[in-house]
Amino acid sequence: MAGRSCHDEPTNSDIVAMLGRIDLKLKDMDKSLKRIESLEKKVDNFDKELKKVWLHLDKFTNEISDKVNRVEHKVDSVDIELEGARRRIADLERDKDKLKEDITYVQSQSMRNNLIFGNIPEVQDETPAKTEQILREFIVSNLKVTKEEVDGMRLERVHRMGQKQNQSAGQGSTREENNQRHRSIVCKFCFFGDREKVRGNSKNLKGSQFYVTEQFPQEVAAKRRRLFKRVKEEKQAGRRAWVSYDTLYIV
Structure with missing residues (x-):
């Protein structure tokens, strides 16, 4: 084996240069x-800050969730209260309608012995006593009830309806104008039998300007007017129809 030449060995300069490079x-x-290391510190710091952000977000999210739950609970409570209020309002409406019906019925009962006499002439400065005298004379002369019967009738109250109107009118006034000038008379009979005796003789007014009708509360009177239109239609169709109080009967 050939020996290594002395020229192949690194010199001190080579070693120094190599050490310098190392x-x-x-x-x-x-x-x-x-x-x-600096980057690791920055990453660690960022991680810490990020954890703080996540903790804050988590806390904020929980608070928002609690608030939403409380709001939803309040909304549910309000919905329940509104539903209860609606039911109470509906009950009050039914009670009001029932009370209105009861009041109307009581009014009807209080008017049970009443009759309204229309288009009877009204005199100047007419007093209640004069109104009663005019009505008694009208019942005798126009309804053909005997004077003895009329004198024996007890009338609880007789009065004109509404505000007194101007009675001055010239000749040639129309029948409608005359009707408007004379307020109707309301008479409350003490006995229902007397009222029915007078009402039964109202057929004697046929063809005249006068009329006699029962008195009803406003709501019942309005309903009766609608029902009488139906009665007319039913009679034209050949059917028997009549109205009793506020009910229509058809046979």
Whole structure:
């Protein structure tokens, strides 16, 4: 085996140069390590800040969730209260309608002995006593009830309806104008039998300007007017129909 030449051995200069290069590389590595350490610190700091943000977001989310739950609970409570209020309002409406019906019925009962006499002339400065005298004379002369029967009738109250109107009218006034000038008379009979005796003789007014009708509360009177239109239609169709109080009967 051939021996190594002395020229193949590294010289001191080569060794120094090599060590210098290694030292430079070590220094570069050290700088890189320092940069990595700095970056790791930044990453650690960022991670800590990120955790703080997540904790804050989690707390904020929980608070919002609690608030939403409380609002939903309140909304549910309000819905329940509104539904209860609607039911109470509906009950009050039914009670009001029932009370209105009861009041109307009581009014009807209080008017049970009443009759309204229409288009009877009204005199100047007419007093209630004069109104009663005019009505009694009208019942005798126009309804053909005997004077003895009329004198025996007890009338609880007789009065004109509504505000007194201007009675001055010239000749040639129309029948409608005359009707408007004379307020109707309301008479409350003490006995229902007397009222029916007078009402039964109202057929004697046929063809005249006068009329006699029962008195009803406004609501019942309005309903009766609608029902009488139906009665007319049913009679034209050949059927028997009549109205009793506020009910239509058809046979």
